[in-house]
Amino acid sequence: MTARPIPTISVQPDDFDAAAESRKLTNGRKDVGALVSFVGLCRDEAGALAALELEHYPGMAEAEMQRIAEIAMDRFSLLGLTAIHRFGRIEAGAQIVLVLAAAPHRQAAFDGANFVMDFLKTSAPFWKKAHGKDGHSGAWVEAKDADDSARDRWLTE
Amino acid sequence: MAKIVYFAWVRERVGKGEEELDIPVEVKTAGDLVAWLATLGEGYEEALRFPKAIRVAVNQEHIEHHESIAGAREIGIFPPMTGG
Numbered sequence: 757m758t759a760r761p762i763p764t765i766s767v768q769p770d771d772f773d774a775a776a777e778s779r780k781l782t783n784g785r786k787d788v789g790a791l792v793s794f795v796g797l798c799r800d801e802a803g804a805l806a807a808l809e810l811e812h813y814p815g816m817a818e819a820e821m822q823r824i825a826e827i828a829m830d831r832f833s834l835l836g837l838t839a840i841h842r843f844g845r846i847e848a849g850a851q852i853v854l855v856l857a858a859a860p861h862r863q864a865a866f867d868g869a870n871f872v873m874d875f876l877k878t879s880a881p882f883w884k885k886a887h888g889k890d891g892h893s894g895a896w897v898e899a900k901d902a903d904d905s906a907r908d909r910w911l912t913e
Numbered sequence: 914m915a916k917i918v919y920f921a922w923v924r925e926r927v928g929k930g931e932e933e934l935d936i937p938v939e940v941k942t943a944g945d946l947v948a949w950l951a952t953l954g955e956g957y958e959e960a961l962r963f964p965k966a967i968r969v970a971v972n973q974e975h976i977e978h979h980e981s982i983a984g985a986r987e988i989g990i991f992p993p994m995t996g997g
Binding site for chain 2: 796810811812813819882
């Protein structure tokens with residue numbers, strides 16, 4: 757029995773390369789049958805939004821992502837997991853978050869990535885502030901009940 | 914003394930990112946703390962007027978409002994998360 761692979765977690769201001777991260781996860785191994793990649797991007801809200809400003813709780817954000825990733829590794833028997841979340845100003849159209857889940861089969865990879873995103877949205881300490889195209893520094897994005905519901909379905913299954 | 918750190922609109926309304934505070938002994942739970950902080954001034958009151966919307970982390974781990982803050986070196990006070 758080999759030790760469970762360690763998930764890769766990063767909280768960073770810089771952009772990421774999803775393809776390069778995918779290769780890192782699968783290079784040199786033949787047991788991965790499925791790799792699910794999720795990239796969250798900054799929508800422009802029909803042209804109204806110029807950028808999002810991502811604030812985070814340094815230290816806790818990494819710790820919480822690590823905790824979520826480790827639960828996902830165990831629950832879905834993943835072969836690898838990468839989660840990258842950016843902070844700072846993110847222009848419309850730019851990437852915010854990356855989740856990669858590797859597994860022998862597709863269902864575990866899909867579920868693993870989905871689980872990580874559902875918990876990341878609701879329990880990792882990140883907040884979004886909207887900056888409008890009109891130069892107006894807008895409101896903080898409000899948490900959605902739908903995100904809580906998405907997370908909670910994992911608790912009852 | 915405990916370090917209190919604020920984030921997002923809680924930070925903006927309180928008017929600072931962090932501070933060191935002597936927490937009174939009768940303040941035992943996260944809920945007590947939020948209620949006590951709200952008495953420290955206008956900005957605090959404005960930030961914490963809907964206590965149920967406020968999340969608390971002790972030493973960088975989430976806790977519920979009924980849970981104890983004993984042994985806290987750092988307490989995070991913030992609104993519901995909206996990352997991802």
